[in-house]
Every structure is written in structure tokens, then in C-alpha cells.
Amino acid sequence: MAVQAFDRRTVGLGLLALAGCAAPARTPPVMVNMAHVPPPPLLQPGDAGAALATDADMSGRVTAPVRINGQGPFDFVVDTGANRTVITSELAAQLGLPDAGPADVHGVAGVEPSNTATIALLEVDAVATRGIRAPTLSRSRLGADGLLGVDVLRGRRVTIDFLTDEFRITPSRGPGSIAATLGVSGAAASRLPTNDALTGRQIVVPARYRFGQLIIVGADVSGRPVTAFMDSGSQSTVGNAALHRAVIGTQELRAPRYVVPVLSATGQTAQGELAVLPLLRIGGLDITGLTTVFADLHIFDIWDLKSKPSLLIGIDAMRQFDAITLDYGRRQVIFTLPASSPRRRRPTS
Template sequence: MTGLDRRTLILSAAGLAVAGPALATPMRQDPEPRLLTNILTRVAAEVELNGSNRYPLVLDTGAGRTVLADTVVRDLNLPAGPPVLVHAITSAEVLPTVRLAQLDFAGRRFNDLVCPVVSRDLLAADGLLGLDVLSRYRLSIDLARRRVSMRPSGSDVFEGSPAFASPSRLTREGVRAEIGRFGQLILPTARAGGVTLSAFVDTGAQYSIGNLALLEALSAGRADQPGRNVEVYGVTGQVLMAREREVRGLEIANRDLGPTTLLFADLHAFSALDLIAAPALLIGADILYRFRRVELDYGRRRMTLSGLRPAARTR
């Protein structure tokens, strides 16, 4: 990992807040928006807010709610909503919210969202598109083509799109996952260095991070490996020190990633998801970009990672 600055690791755990899935209406809109680049390596796409204004939002499967930057709130003059409790990287915080009347994304419209507000300087983006929008669908992120799509989950057939000439039948590909407290898909069968662990995908995080229970399990009976200490910054401004270490034999969704550099720290997010006591891993964009395609099917509780690419020498 090289060239680290104040935003060494941006974690989206500030978006963890209880919110029911937003109801959606199909729209005549591109069903496969193009992914954007250079938002600190995170997965992002343009989203239309309140019928006209378009903003790049980070697709954030680690956030329970959609989050908006304070600059966007001022641009749209959004009315205030009730304060909500969110889980940041070191503790829970109460954040102000606004009411968003309309959000259009991937050919679907979502109405009446309550969105926490965070400083844009901390978000380093105009907002986070959270699980209140994403968790009712089969979310396909095509990193090779730089496209994203959301299709109905729980049916054997889904509608066609520009990528498909006719309706297609879903397959049983991928591995079975569990649903976490805030709607995340949690894979209980991942492995690292021979240690079984629980893993969840956080597309809003730059880098992947394991808890200290995983680090302890990997270190059992072995000489301590040298590793740098790295400051981890959350989107609410909280700071935590993490340790960097290379892990051998990382296996996620039946894919062997080989030697992989991870960070380790006991994020508050692990506690919030009841993943603090046993080995666990937050899968960030650094690992996701190793694949050509990532699919998170929330209705069927399945996770698919396909098209593994060679690892880069440095982050």
C-alpha cells in the first residue's frame, strides 16, 4: 500500500442505520448506468435526485441508509428530517437527516427517503447509495464493462436490458450467504490462511479490513510478522489505527485470491453486525476490483464473484 494520505481508508460504516427498503417504481432510464472512476477507488455511479439534478454517489453495500453530502443538501434545499443513530468506525453517533422526495437510479424511482447528512470533505463524494435502495434487488457490478444494474430478486425470470436480447433465467451460481442486522450479505464460509471467517462486501470502503480476532487466529503459533500502522478514517471524521499485514490463501466465494494485503482493526461496524468475537473480514474495493464481475443477490441470499484477475503488486 503506497501513497497514503488523510483518506487512507474511507469506511462507510457511518451509513449503518436501521431503514426499511424504499419502494421503487420502474422508470424509462438507462437500466445499466456507467460506473464512475477516481472517487478514491470506490464503486460509484450517477444518480438523479428530485427529478433533475444528477450527482455521483458511491454505491455502498456497507451503508444501511443512503447518505447525502451537505453540499448536495444545500443545492437542493432539502427539508430536515428526524435525527438518526448511525454506526461509525469507532462508535455510534446521532446524525441530522433530510427528506429526499425522489431518487432515480438504474431505471427505477425511489420516493420519500430519509438520508443522514455528512460533510462532503469527509465523504469525498456527493453521497452514498445505501441498502435502503439496493437491498431489494440483484445488484450486478460489471467492473470490466464499468456498468451496474439492479434487477428483481426472488423470481426465476428477469426482464431484458441492453445487455440481454431476451428475458433470461436466473441460475443458482454463487455461494449462499446470510443476511446481517442491517441487510448486508454475510458470507460465513470465507477462509484466510486456513482460518474460516465471516465476510461481507462493503463497496463504499477503499480497502479491506479484518477484525482482531482474525489477526489473532492467523498469528497463532507463528512468529509475529512486521507490518505498518495505518490511520483509518470514517466518513463522520472518526479515526482508528489499523495494522497492515499480508495474508496468504485468501478464499472468498470459492475464489482463491492468493497472497493479499489486508488491514486489521476492531471497527465498530464489526460489533454492530455481531462479528467482533469470531474472525471476520470487510471486503472493500481493493479486493472487488480483482474481479471482472460482482453480483449480490439480496433476495436469494447469494454472492457471486467471477473473472478473477491477477493481483497488482501494490495498492
């Protein structure tokens, strides 16, 4: 399965966190995690679920068609690392969306102000979400019409199928789901399919919430436990400085290493180091030789993870599986292993 090539001269990553200006001081900031990468050189009432054809943007991220207030469809990046849905300022103006006031945006190098807009109705096929307060950023920074965040995905079961190029979103009835709040109806969707072709290939991994995002339980790098987030909005897998020190300390990172700029969608820049992880183990699959960006980003400080080895698992690693399901109701991540390969894979380019 092909994975996009990496530009070793410049690797872009947008890592944003939105905190409403009126939020109490003790309220955790709401995270909006997005990628902004140059082209590579080489549930409401009647929520019945949806299975949609997807596309990949120039960064290899998954996009899905979205309707806003009955208009569209528009291409939104499916961003499992984003707590909030984001819309471009251009599209918000085109649709005449009401201004919802300012907000502080936490980027990789600090904080800068942003505007927000109110989306009365957002539809992903038959799945509808109402009353979204979405931050607005320019299309040149997002690289799409918007980002589909966890405020839409929460309480639901989301599958990204890399074999069929489908994005499926259905209700979840598991513990912690918010079916009543969202008006979710229909049969429970968090049961594994009884498909003989998938027998023995689906690995169910428990997860827990942190700032509204699912953290994978049991992920490790060369046997070292890591705090791992699934981030389909990021082109690259990103490790923090604590993970960098842990791996470098045993000389397990493969040379050569490259210093690269890490670009925020807010226009801020931080320095990162491009290196190759010897072994990432997630969902029953060993991924070897994964190109990873190491950067001590502002977002890790906000998550209080500066001193704990942590990893944002990007679309480059996710594409090593046939499919990945995030069940926000049951707090599970389901990995579908490749059918014709062993449980140890090396990313292809």
C-alpha cells in the same frame, strides 16, 4: 486488472452506523458503511432495471449517476456495505431537501450526532425509490455527492462489472425479495445468463442477512472460516482483531507490518495494522498477498462480531473478479472469475 496503490502512512476507512433516535432499544442499529480515504500517493412501478456506465473515485470505489427529485445526475458511490443511502449536506441544502431530524452516527471510535434529510424520489436510470430518510455528511468526508445504500438495492439484483465499467440494477424475484413492496415489475433477473463466454466462470455463493446486509457463506482465510461482508464502499479490506489474532497466532501474516490510522467519515480516528493476508478464498477464487487493515473497530462491536473472525471485503479484493453480482432477493452472491487467469490471483498495483 489494476488496483489502487495503498498509502502506508495513512489508510482511511469510514465505518458508520445510523440509529434513529426514536428507535426502540431492541431494534438493531441501521448501518451506514462508507470510506473516506486520502488520494493514493502513487424499485418502484415501472422498475425495468438499469445498466449505467460507472466511474471510479480517487479511492478506487465505484460511482454511478443518480437523480434526486428529478435533478442531477449526481455521483454516488455504490456502497454494498451500507444499509442506508447517504447524501452530502451541501447537496441536501442545494436541493432544498426537508430536514428529517437528528440521528446518532456510530463511527469507528464512538457515537456522534448527525442530521438527516428526506429524499422524495431517488432514481438510478429507470429504477426509482421513494421516501428515503438519508443521513447527511459533508462532501469532504464522503468524497462524493452521496452513497447508494442497501435501502435502494434491497429486493433487487445488483451487478458491478469491472471489465465493462458498468453498474446494473434489475429486479429480483427470488425468495425474500420485496418486489411487492417496491412495485417491482418485469422478468425475473436472478437467473444466470446463458452466455457461452461465461460458462464455467460464474460461481454462485449462498448468502444470509445480518443487519440487512449479505454475509457470504463459505469464505475463509487460510482455511479458517470468516464472517465476510461485501463492502464496495471501502477502499481496503478490513479484518477485525479476532481475525488478526487467529492469523498472527500461526505466524502466517507476512512482514513487514505497519501501524496506520483508520479514519472515520465522522472525523474520528482509530489505530489499525496494515499487513498482508496469505490467502483469502471467496467465490471460487484464491486471492494471495492481499493488503489488509486490521482494526478493532466500533462497528464490529455493534455487529456483535468482536470475538468472531470477520472481514469487510473491500473494493481492492472485489476488483480481482471480472464482475460481482449481489442478488438481494435470492440471497446469493455471483462471482465472475477472470477469463484468462487461474483461480489463484495476486492483487496488482
